[in-house]
Amino acid sequence: MDPQTYAVRVENVFEGPMDLLVHLIRKHELDIYDIPIGLITEQYLQYLDWMKALNIDLAGDFLVMAATLAQIKSRMLLPAHGEGDPEAEDPRLAIVRPLAEYMQMKAAAEALARRSILGEQTFTHPTARDEHEWDPDPSMIRVGLFELIEAFQQVIERIGPAHQVDLQADTISIKERIGQIVDLLEDAGSLAFDELFQATAHRVEVIVTFLAVLEMARLELIEIVQSSQTGIIRIFYR
């Protein structure tokens, strides 16, 4: 017989050590800027014991937090170094700052949850969103780097020598360009490679755009395919 046949699977328990702290603070209605560190540490360790007893898998994070609490507690017991030093920090700040930030984000998450969430509280027409996820068409082939470079050379040739490299201020970064392309793709679902390059664009912009496309492909944000008939390269948002 398997001795482990009966295992309690507890849901709705604490997500992590921060949740446990928030729970304890709310339960005792404590002011997070004046935490009685002894009480909290003791309670925290008690919960860990219960969780162990209940066979709940304890993540290492819980133990790290226990150590942090114990350390703060011991530092509180020590006399402050350098008497009258106004710079001497309350050791509890090490835990108060992250706690305050976490509670703020928790409140933000709760505010999000109170909204009418599409697909949970409110519904609209079943959208055709899934349809424009890329449907592999047999006449399309995934494009290789060489085809891409070839297409890029064509774009550069089309721009011609009239636009010399002209380094002015206000050139766009690759990161910004990725953001713009994502916006375009969110609207259209897919774009022809040529559409990304305006004929009037500066060479620098063209290069930035090309590098942005390569980076996006590497991050697997996009799928680049070429039609075997027309040779047109298209970029699909994944």
Next chain:
Amino acid sequence: MSEDLGAILEGLLFAAEGPLNLGTLAEVIGTGDQEGLRRALESLAEEYENRGGGFYLQQVAGGYQLRSRPRFHPWIRRLRGIGAPRLSRAALETLAIVAYRQPVVRAEIEAVRGVDCGGVLRMLLERRLIRVMGRREIPGRPLLYGTTRIFLEVFELRDLKDLPTLKEIKELSSDPGQPVATGSAADCQESVPLQESGKKP
């Protein structure tokens, strides 16, 4: 004509696959008078409010969309075979951090939540509520995350500025007598159950 316009708009909203913005509507209808369209949409919205029927007109992600009223969600869920809500508390917390701190890297999210967020981030990416916005130019070049247009659609936001500020949220949640943990409406607790067990080995 204005009656016609209302009916045309209603038809378009009914048949649309996503939120319709004023630009698209003006183009489809063939008018340059976006202000007139906006007024017509407003009076449609009002009409739906007065009627109190099964749907309403919502301004979302820069457009307009017909949506079913939240109080009918139990029936619609049954119709669509949708079980428990799909956004766990972990997902909502992660999403809130991304929304308010974007562009943000995974380490920053984990620093706030104090737990590993890899799985949650992957799920949010798959559901397209967040997106990769690039990389931060620091050692390791970590990915930067931000929210998407779908995030706006799902949470009925016109744009990111439509999110309540953290200060507003704080004022709301520090109301005396109202514990921070619970929402104001009874049914919203139902909407945030915890599906995921805390930790998987």
